[in-house]
Amino acid sequence: EVQLVESGGGLVQPGGSLRLSCVASGFTFSSYSVTWVRQAPGKGLEWVSYISSRGDTINYAESVKGRFTSSRDNARNSLYLQMSSLRDEDTAVYYCVRDGATWIRGVPLRYFQHWGQGTLVTVSS
Amino acid sequence: DIQLTQSPSSLSASVGDRVTITCRASQSISTFLNWYQQKPGKGPKFLIYAASSLESGVPSRFSGSGSGTDFTLTISSLQPEDFATYYCQQGFSFPYAFGQGTKLEIK
Numbered sequence: 001e002v003q004l005v006e007s008g009g010g011l012v013q014p015g016g017s018l019r020l021s022c023v024a025s026g027f028t029f030s031s032y033s034v035t036w037v038r039q040a041p042g043k044g045l046e047w048v049s050y051i052s053s054r055g056d057t058i059n060y061a062e063s064v065k066g067r068f069t070s071s072r073d074n075a076r077n078s079l080y081l082q083m084s085s086l087r088d089e090d091t092a093v094y095y096c097v098r099d100g101a102t103w104i105r106g107v108p109l110r111y112f113q114h115w116g117q118g119t120l121v122t123v124s125s
Numbered sequence: 126d127i128q129l130t131q132s133p134s135s136l137s138a139s140v141g142d143r144v145t146i147t148c149r150a151s152q153s154i155s156t157f158l159n160w161y162q163q164k165p166g167k168g169p170k171f172l173i174y175a176a177s178s179l180e181s182g183v184p185s186r187f188s189g190s191g192s193g194t195d196f197t198l199t200i201s202s203l204q205p206e207d208f209a210t211y212y213c214q215q216g217f218s219f220p221y222a223f224g225q226g227t228k229l230e231i232k
Binding site: 105109113118 | 126155156157159161163168169170171174175178180212214216217219220221222223224225226
């Protein structure tokens with residue numbers, strides 16, 4: 001069974017830093033790209049970051065670019081999100097997601113196939 | 126960046142009803158469109174990929190269609206467990222984006 005377990009959330013002051021972790025099991029972690037998605041309280045889903053299976057391609061939402069850094073350790077089946085210069089608007093549940101993919105005329109379509117339970121980050125003074 | 130607009134934002138329906146949710150992209154995305162279901166307090170569940178392909182284990186009362194800029198998610202006969210919020214998501218190009226969500230409530 002695919003499992004993704006996030007940790008590291010909590011209360012942090014504006015301008016502070018936090019590191020989220022996600023441990024994966026039930027599949028060959030090194031074969032899959034992974035994604036962070038967040039959801040502010042009472043709001044919709046927001047894509048945050050994508051990291052390829054080998055970690056050599058990383059993309060970020062404009063709202064977090066330059067402040068968040070996504071990384072992975074395939075030997076430890078783990079994904080990380082280093083968050084700095086945190087703002088009130090970063091308050092959200094952060095989900096770790098294992099991607100799936102299919103091909104449409106030679107181009108990959110990625111989808112968010114398996115989701116963790118989420119970890120809450122609260123940015124407040 | 127590609128934006129997705131869902132309509133309606135909320136919808137009231139009864140068990141057994143046929144329901145359709147629309148997702149419109151700000152530019153053509155071929156069939157690079159996925160759908161998710163989220164229940165209160167839970168993480169989202171993946172339903173449909175490539176606009177119309179059902180994820181394994183998803184009931185056949187769910188279906189998707191569309192191409193280009195206009196897409197639909199249809200539930201043919203609503204069941205009690207289907208009352209939730211539904212999101213579309215484009216996988217055509219970064220930054221990936223979600224629609225704002227459609228909340229499906231019991232009438």
